[in-house]
Amino acid sequence: MERITVTLGERSYPITIAAGLFNDPASFWPLKAGDQTMLVTNQTLAPLYLDTLRNLLESAGIKVDQVILPDGEQYKTLAVMDQVFTALLEKPHGRDTTLIALGGGVIGDLTGFAAASYQRGVRFIQVPTTLLSQVDSSVGGKTAVNHPLGKNMIGAFYQPASVVVDLDCLNSLPPRELASGMAEVIKYGIILDADFFDWLEQNLDALMALDGAAMAYCIRRCCELKAEVVAADERETGLRALLNLGHTYGHAIEAHMGYGNWLHGEAVAAGMVMAARTAERLGQFSATDTDRIIALLTRAGLPVNGPESMQSQDYLPHMMRDKKVLAGELRLVLPLAIGKAEVRGGVAHDIVLAAIEDCQKS
Amino acid sequence: MERITVTLGERSYPITIAAGLFNDPASFWPLKAGDQTMLVTNQTLAPLYLDTLRNLLESAGIKVDQVILPDGEQYKTLAVMDQVFTALLEKPHGRDTTLIALGGGVIGDLTGFAAASYQRGVRFIQVPTTLLSQVDSSVGGKTAVNHPLGKNMIGAFYQPASVVVDLDCLNSLPPRELASGMAEVIKYGIILDADFFDWLEQNLDALMALDGAAMAYCIRRCCELKAEVVAADERETGLRALLNLGHTYGHAIEAHMGYGNWLHGEAVAAGMVMAARTAERLGQFSATDTDRIIALLTRAGLPVNGPESMQSQDYLPHMMRDKKVLAGELRLVLPLAIGKAEVRGGVAHDIVLAAIEDCQKS
Known part of the structure; x- marks a missing residue:
């Protein structure tokens, strides 16, 4: 135990x-x-x-x-x-x-x-x-x-x-629900722990097969990371917002598509790729690392593109209702490297839209 | 100011x-x-x-x-x-x-x-x-x-x-609303401040006539008393419960009669008399003091009996949903004297019912 x-x-x-x-x-x-x-x-x-x-x-x-x-x-x-x-x-x-x-x-x-x-x-x-x-x-x-x-x-x-x-x-647990959870697992690696991301790359197949020892380690590590963040910033005045990587984009997908049509983790998976593409366009993240994220999400059976029926312009009204918005300004969680992320305000909307469009290719 | x-x-x-x-x-x-x-x-x-x-x-x-x-x-x-x-x-x-x-x-x-x-x-x-x-x-x-x-x-x-x-x-403010507020004002005197109760006996007519100086003092004193209680017990683990004098009975009246038919302060006024009668029957409060409470409430235009259409048995199911109930046991705020009150558990239901019936005489 x-x-x-x-x-x-x-x-x-x-x-x-x-x-x-x-x-x-x-x-x-x-x-x-x-x-x-x-x-x-x-x-x-x-x-x-x-x-x-x-x-x-x-x-x-x-x-x-x-x-x-x-x-x-x-x-x-x-x-x-x-x-x-x-x-x-x-x-x-x-x-x-x-x-x-x-x-x-x-x-x-x-x-x-x-x-x-x-x-x-x-x-x-x-x-x-x-x-x-x-x-x-x-x-x-x-x-x-x-x-x-x-x-x-x-x-x-x-x-x-x-x-x-x-x-x-x-x-x-249905396989689609397992994959949805894996999106949040992968999130911890991207924002907080490069070693854990490496470990996931090595152990993803065991996790998807519900290997007991691998799953116990994986869940414990995620809970440890979350517990540290929550202890440092219970009410999300800073650090805790990093846990929202991919969520601002993902919430827009969930809201636009109708709750329950895209699972939360599926929307977050596509959203994390959009965040990575946004960070790339800002010159703070490498395409190689985005490719590693895409590869891992794909192995987990997760989407890495937004819904085909959704245009980039459909995202913004939902994103502007995000709880991180301050004084009417969008604030995004963006990766800096595998294992490191930041909250960034003032990103031009056309960059956000272009990054979403990067994730609309079939 | x-x-x-x-x-x-x-x-x-x-x-x-x-x-x-x-x-x-x-x-x-x-x-x-x-x-x-x-x-x-x-x-x-x-x-x-x-x-x-x-x-x-x-x-x-x-x-x-x-x-x-x-x-x-x-x-x-x-x-x-x-x-x-x-x-x-x-x-x-x-x-x-x-x-x-x-x-x-x-x-x-x-x-x-x-x-x-x-x-x-x-x-x-x-x-x-x-x-x-x-x-x-x-x-x-x-x-x-x-x-x-x-x-x-x-x-x-x-x-x-x-x-x-x-x-x-x-x-x-409509006169009935003014009276309803006066019920809570009188409550502070009963539970916390005998001097303020005396002052209310002397100044009630000025208050009901909206005399500016009297009303400013009255509101300030109530807010001071409330601020002290809240500072000492924000989440109502003890002292703050005293502010509920009359409310357990009063909430039953409001719920039974349909919200809005009896104003909150009207229900609390009748409830405070019921609490006083309960305390009398437990031998911890004098009939003379109940009479002072009744006299002051009556001068403020407030009811001192429960609704005629409500039987004593109608109160209990509502009272058992009171937030002060612990381990299925009713806990009541009861006066000990003018200016002093306590929370008391374990009061026999027949005493509560008899006290409610005391307040059903026309």
Whole structure:
């Protein structure tokens, strides 16, 4: 069992990483006998894990209620979150309840924001079941729902009490979801850790085949990198913004195409190539390194071009609603080398558009 | 001009209290030329103040957009809050925007929660226009919207950047709203300050006649008391719960009768008498002091009995959803004397029911 700590003073919390965690109630620290919990999951995951988890927790004397939401990014809304509040109030659950988010990024983000907001804040535990949520969205306390005019526009910085990463969950993950998570894994290499990028180049095939040892190392390394960044900059006033590499472009793809048609990691993959091309056009990144990124994303089964139906001009209105925009100016995360990135404002829009067009070749 | 500081480290902020503040852009610290703002108000207040405030701010070089919501407690919902997000995203407003809440408790609570949640948190300024919001809800950072199953059940602790109390607003306040605010004023005397309760007994007629000097003192004293409590216990782990005197009973009245039929202060007034009767039945409060409370509330034009259409049994299901409930046990704020109160758990439900019935006599 690997255990990493996200260091945030009195809000510090552990990330526990191993196979078989759903067989051991101790995985679900700090829950204890007598606690009241609300397990939030979706219709796809409920048949796979709900009974196992419920039985485990109940055997440890923990009270478990449940709410099962529809599956998909298009349900990450205020209206669907309201179903969680209704379930909590019908029982009712008090301020001492604990929400358990069993699912991928959608369930984790929505449940986290529900926990931040229910009675102005109750405890919650992240139990990420997808690679993407295990390496990224379950750690760090960014919670949110989408608005029709922008992704993750409504939310809170709100840290979980613990994160429980059971590697066995990946065995039931559809291949497209596995690839989507790999986009965020590759992101860590590009922005923070050239050695890890090298390691990914050497081990990608093992990861795609779900090799246990390789996957355990990969997830631990991503969580370590994320934990360091979050500890240094919880509320994204600086360093943390680097984790958004590819996301400003990617969010535009997701919003334009309709949430759920392009998976988040797919949009981020294409977005990272666009960021690399933007950096190339600014003379701060080499075409050779872009080629390495493209090669690795392609091996992971990820897109490296934007959607054919989307013109470069379609990106900008969405990009101008990015949360990094300040005083009406677009700010982009751009790579400087493999393992190093920066946030840069004042990039001319025609350079951004040209870089997007670089990624529209078939 | 009176200025009080709410002391919360780097989140400290001023409350500015005076007549004529809407004529001086300096009232709206920390706004400065070039800032982008979204003014949130309702259909009743917009014709009274919106142009004045917009002209004032624009003359100081501040950009002002606006969103006008329907007026009433029944609109303090997630769905109406979403209209604020839509207005912000349509422009769009960035993470460096400032929301200005111009209105009573409904506008302040909803706008504050919108500010807490928009892009995971933007700045906001409270401009309370009712007595109730000036002495209570605009100070202290409790923001929320209602759920059909409970009042203020969804929200955040989120402090404003400043609070601007223009005493002139009270001149246009309907008498029933003035009385509703007076319920919260009287509450401060009961829970924290016997001298202030005495002063209210001597000066209530001047206050109800909107005497400027009396009202300025009254509002300043309430804000001072609230600021002290909030500084000591921002997230309501102890002392702050005292500010809820009468609210557990009162929220049950509001929820049962439908939001907006009983004004918040009216429900709190009846609830404070119920709390006093509960305390009497527990042998910790004198009937003489209850009589003083009843007399003062009555002079302010407030109800001291519950609604005739509501039976004592109707209260409990609502009261059990109170945010002070822990481990399924009701916890009540009860007076010990005029000027002193406590939070008490484990009160037998039949005592609570009997106290409610004490307040059903005609």
